[in-house]
Amino acid sequence: MLKLYTEQEYLIPENRRFVFPLLFDLWYAPNTNLVEKYQIVSEIANCDIAVVPVDIARFDAGKKQQKLNDFIDSALNLNKKVWMYSAGDYGKSISVSNQVYTFRLSGFASKLNAQTFILPSFINDPYASFSKEFRTIGKLQQAQIGFVGHASHSFLKKIKEYLLFLNYNSRRFIGEIQTDYQPFYPSGVKRYQYLKLLEKNPEIKTNFIYRNQYRAGVKTEAAKKKTTLEFLENMESNPYTFCMRGAGNFSVRFYETLAMGRIPLVVDTDFSLPLDNEINWEKHCVIAKSNKIAETLIHFHQNCSSEDFELIQRNNRKLWQTHLEREAYFLKIYSIFKTDIQ
Incomplete structure (x- = not known):
């Protein structure tokens, strides 16, 4: 003890x-x-x-x-x-x-x-509030990837993110808050750009739902329940889910994808993952440089056998249960x- x-x-x-x-x-x-x-x-x-x-x-x-x-x-x-x-x-x-x-x-x-x-x-187990039980998805000829979330190409959105960045760092500069420095990273805009690149690639099947605000900006419990269900259904029906950092250099969606027994396609932003001395993360997710997102996904999918494709999904669900819960x-x-x- x-x-x-x-x-x-x-x-x-x-x-x-x-x-x-x-x-x-x-x-x-x-x-x-x-x-x-x-x-x-x-x-x-x-x-x-x-x-x-x-x-x-x-x-x-x-x-x-x-x-x-x-x-x-x-x-x-x-x-x-x-x-x-x-x-x-x-x-x-x-x-x-x-x-x-x-x-x-x-x-x-x-x-x-x-x-x-x-x-x-x-996070809570997604299947605890979902009407379906975990199942694997068989490998299709094309890589099929889903996403539901905040992604916008609006110039006003980028300006808003930059103003928030300036406000935060001014407070950090005067010592009101003490955190490590992070350079400006307009995550909502970049996320939109990367999703559009995936959509344009004929070798990838995409299933994306774009939100203009975090959690679609909903306020009522009924609306929250509806958008959460859409989020979970999208993740459950696609073997891959697009994951990328937000304001901080981490992704909650990454852990939700693992908990659902799906495969994260995660953009490498010099992030660190839990228990990396024990977990070989390359066996659980597809990590792509920002300039090779589509190519990395296609290469992984083409070189993954049908058996391994479903095994990764089972192992990801188990990994969340045994290491990340x-x-x-x-x-x-x-x-x-x-x-x-x-």
Whole structure:
């Protein structure tokens, strides 16, 4: 069992949305399998790992930042490992010691340190709210790919994204927020451009539904249910799904595709994926450079046997269940750190 210490005064109802994800499953809604592997202790001297209780962005202002530094220093002085959580689209890794580990959703693979762990997007099982059960799709002569989501070629959309970028980075410059820097990336516009390139290729069958806003801008529960169903039906009926980063350098759709047992075609934006020392990601998805998206998909499809094509779908569904679902991910993290601490 791994013994975790954290500052329990932060584990209040108001912080449910901001806590280190594992703490949610140990404190707010105890998960039976995780409670068997992790124990929260009351004294830092008795722990294996000291866990910063909430998203480190909550410590950005003034004296709060000093509290974060003091927590880290107190753990390091006792030769304890430290886990931190950096939430949101951007995130930040703190490189003060090789004993300090950051868990975050995104970042640039070429810039992340060795103590960074990428978190999957913790989604619910899509089939739990879907009337169909998982099945594989047989290989067709043409690669068939789907997409439902926000993609726009509007010049006004690009301007809006740029203004949001300037606003964010001005706040970052004055120290109001502290995250790693990201260059401007108009994801909605680029996504539209790449989808159109796929549509124009006669060797690819496409099934795309374009939205002008995130989640089609719907407000009512009925409308949300309708658009969610359209999203799931599109993914279920196409063996490949187009995936690309959004504001942050990661894609929730990527994990939804795996959970559905489909094959992500993902644009390489120098992203990093979870548990990459254990998972050979090239066996689960098609990773394409932005200037060779169609060619990469066609080459993969032509060189994949019918048997392997369906096997990949089964393996992707299983991978999500055994490595990327919330409980499964932290059981894997337990195995990594338990071996390291022994």
